[in-house]
Amino acid sequence: MQMSKLVFGGILITALLIGGYIGAQIMILHYVNLQFSSQITWEVDPFSILHIFITIALTVFVVTHLDRKSQLSLKEKELIIDQVNKIEDHVESIISLISQEQEPSYPQIAASFKILLTKLAGLKKITLVDGNKNMLDKIGVAFDKAKNIRDDATNTERIDEKSIDRVKKEVKNNILRLQEEKIQQLLVQLEDMKHSLQDLCYEILKC
């Protein structure tokens, strides 16, 4: 697309230059009383030829190489954003798992968080190669939030601990029973996690 625009621009400029030249010739013949010599002298300056070659080479380099590089970086960004969107979808699936009427099994919740954390760790690996610091920081924030939510959802209190949290969350027959208050708290945390991922997408698009 960019190439065809460039070619079109080149043709347009060349046409304008030729048109301008012919127009100037006609004007001179009509309005100026000038005599041109019938002999044409050809002078070849090797430096000028070299200059032309360098200009052509540079133009070709800029058009082909740099353009391709910027296209590649765009594809990388698209891939990373696609990955972030998949993670966001997974967070959404955890939200529906927690908020559904049928209580989830403890191993099911644990497995969901393993997938989430592994995906985030994978994303960090990809962006470590050429990602900027802000991007890595934001992935780090999302990762820490995911770990905190996992702890909050799956860490049941010890018998010897006197905690209010035990009342809000318990496991029976491998089923995780969360009280409404705890569910709401987890849902808020998961929504916050989604915001962090959207923030990350914005950072990727910026750089």
Place this chain on the structure above:
Amino acid sequence: MEEVIISIAKDFTKFPGPRYRNEGDFSGEEFRENFLHKNFERIIKNGGKLVVNLDGTFGFGTSFLEEVFGGLARTFKNVDVASYLRIISNEEPYLSTDIKSYIADANE
């Protein structure tokens, strides 16, 4: 130096459960008592390392791991539990750090 290797996925379950036996199947308490205790005592006696491989499961809840490793530190109060353990966790490398903190918290 002796090395005892226990893989949770191969030797116990691929679906680790909650903290206590009375909460459900494949609990941290069950794993600690049936798999870790004897082997850990043997390692303390003979020297060496108890290697626990965490890879291959579908995922751990926090209380399973806390009960296994924090519980081990609470049982063997006067032993530097961490120095006898080696954790393999290639799938979730951050779990090694978590386990260290569970042991440290249990010692406090």
